[in-house]
Amino acid sequence: MNAHVTATQSDPILTVSNLAVHFGGLVAISDASFSVAKGEVVSLIGPNGAGKTTAFNVISGFLPATHGEVIYNGRRMGGLKPHEIADAGLVRTFQKTSVFGNNTVLDNLMIGLHRRGSGSVWETLLLSPRIRRQEEEFRDEALQLLEFVGLAHRSAELAGSLAYGEQRLLEVAVALAADPTLLLLDEPACGMNPTEAMAFRRLLAEIGKRDITVLLVEHNMRMVMGVSDRVVVLNHGRIIANGPPAEIQQNPQVIQAYLGHGPKHA
Numbered sequence: 154m155n156a157h158v159t160a161t162q163s164d165p166i167l168t169v170s171n172l173a174v175h176f177g178g179l180v181a182i183s184d185a186s187f188s189v190a191k192g193e194v195v196s197l198i199g200p201n202g203a204g205k206t207t208a209f210n211v212i213s214g215f216l217p218a219t220h221g222e223v224i225y226n227g228r229r230m231g232g233l234k235p236h237e238i239a240d241a242g243l244v245r246t247f248q249k250t251s252v253f254g255n256n257t258v259l260d261n262l263m264i265g266l267h268r269r270g271s272g273s274v275w276e277t278l279l280l281s282p283r284i285r286r287q288e289e290e291f292r293d294e295a296l297q298l299l300e301f302v303g304l305a306h307r308s309a310e311l312a313g314s315l316a317y318g319e320q321r322l323l324e325v326a327v328a329l330a331a332d333p334t335l336l337l338l339d340e341p342a343c344g345m346n347p348t349e350a351m352a353f354r355r356l357l358a359e360i361g362k363r364d365i366t367v368l369l370v371e372h373n374m375r376m377v378m379g380v381s382d383r384v385v386v387l388n389h390g391r392i393i394a395n396g397p398p399a400e401i402q403q404n405p406q407v408i409q410a411y412l413g414h415g416p417k418h419a
């Protein structure tokens with residue numbers, strides 16, 4: 154949690170206004186509005202099917218909004234392609250792991266960093282001095298990022314051989330390679346054991362120190378309540394609460410929403 158962040162929403166990096174998403178007759182999100190201030194860690198929580206991933210998909214450009222808009226750094230994101238949004242600094246991870254299992258851990262990072270590369274096809278094929286220098290820089294940066302997420306000792310192994318929790322860490326490293334200012338993490342702690350989840354909490358704090366704002370979707374409530382400056386609660390596509398963790402934990406509507414869906418989601 155970033156202690157320097159005040160409760161005011163005066164300087165939002167992300168604003169979601171009156172968002173609605175319909176799939177045919179199914180209303181996945183209806184009239185949802187919330188914002189994320191620079192430097193905050195905000196969690197978007199809610200029972201299964203509440204609309205969290207749908208919200209992420211719209212914010213990151215993978216799904217069009219039926220209504221409403223997403224403003225990132227003062228710019229409307231509607232109509233932009235996911236890679237254009239990522240290039241602007243809004244980068245996400247996915248709920249299902251998306252690492253290249255047959256490539257090494259290091260190569261997964263190198264692939265991520267190459268998306269930022271600037272060489273022409275000829276330069277790359279001929280391995281010009283500039284490209285060679287860039288390769289070395291990418292390699293250094295990849296190793297630093299692996300160190301940062303705690304996977305440096307696994308760099309030469311195939312990504313597919315990593316434990317599931319470690320693959321989630323690799324995904325975070327790949328997302329960081331894109332140099333985000335706003336990082337959307339979709340259930341990053343899924344599949345992590347308690348020790349890994351604890352380490353991930355520390356990693357989130359370190360990410361915050363790098364001036365990266367974090368919007369998190371996560372079912373691990375211990376993590377959510379421990380790392381978040383603010384928690385936004387979705388239920389049946391509507392925001393039913395938005396506030397600091399201590400307040401959210403006491404909110405009768407939130408308690409009811411989770412109890413209504415059974416204890417496994419709480």
Ligand SMILES: Nc1ncnc2c1ncn2[C@@H]1O[C@H](COP(=O)(O)OP(=O)(O)OP(=O)(O)O)[C@@H](O)[C@H]1O
Pocket residue numbers: 176179180181199200201202203204205206207208
């Ligand atoms: N592509 C789609 N087509 C039709 N319905 C969809 C689609 N994607 C999501 N939905 C529906 O929209 C609603 C919200 O789903 P969503 O995946 O956003 O929920 P969620 O809060 O992320 O759930 P979970 O915690 O289980 O991941 C659900 O009723 C879901 O079945």
